[in-house]
Amino acid sequence: MFLEPNHSKSSQNANPSGWVEVICGSMFSGKTEELIRRLKRAKIAQLQVEIFKPAADTRYHDEDIVSHNHNSIRSTPVHSSSEILLLAGSCDVVGLDEAQFFDENIVEVCNSLANQGKRVIIAGLDMDFKGIPFGPMPHLMAIAEYITKVHAVCVRCGGVAQYSHRIVQQQQTVMLGEAESYEALCRTCFPHKSHA
DSSP states (O other), rough: OOOOOOOOHHHHHHHOOEEEEEEEEOSSSSHHHHHHHHHHHHHHHOEEEEEEETOOOOOOSSSEOOTOOOOEEEOOSSSHHHHHHHHHHHHHHEEEEGOOOOOOOHHHHHHHHHHHEEEEEEEEESSSSTTTBOOOHHHHHHHOOEEEEEEEEETTSSSEEEEEOOOOOOOOOOOOOTTTTEEEETTTTSTTTOOO
């Protein structure tokens, strides 16, 4: 269980150092749900929060971040990670959803935000549909002070699922979809035995 660090305004003034948190896992594992929970708690603590997602992610809503359980929070869609630095302003907390879809510059952006004293909370898929580390996520986990890996339930055996298995015949790495296109599988049930 993730224990949130002390991030009250008084503690931030005493210690201006920021940090990076990564929430990772497969599809249907609750990543976005956990991201929304942490961001709402930050708002309750009266911290200024800015939230971003890739503009290409319009599955549930053009602007809101929406979990599979239909919990939502307002966000700003961006086309590139460099926009985040311009839009984050003087906020205390920055939230990022679907981080695997950002460009590689997102790592530098998150480091810069944390170095400005901000708490940066990132959610994203750690592996693609082939079981290969996805986009900038390995680098984001490497620079993070805190990492939470969440798991889904394997739809075939009920075990602990960590893979997002694509059930449609599309081979491009980036393909937005939900339960009609993906299923969560455990290591035993996942068909790609040669994953990295």
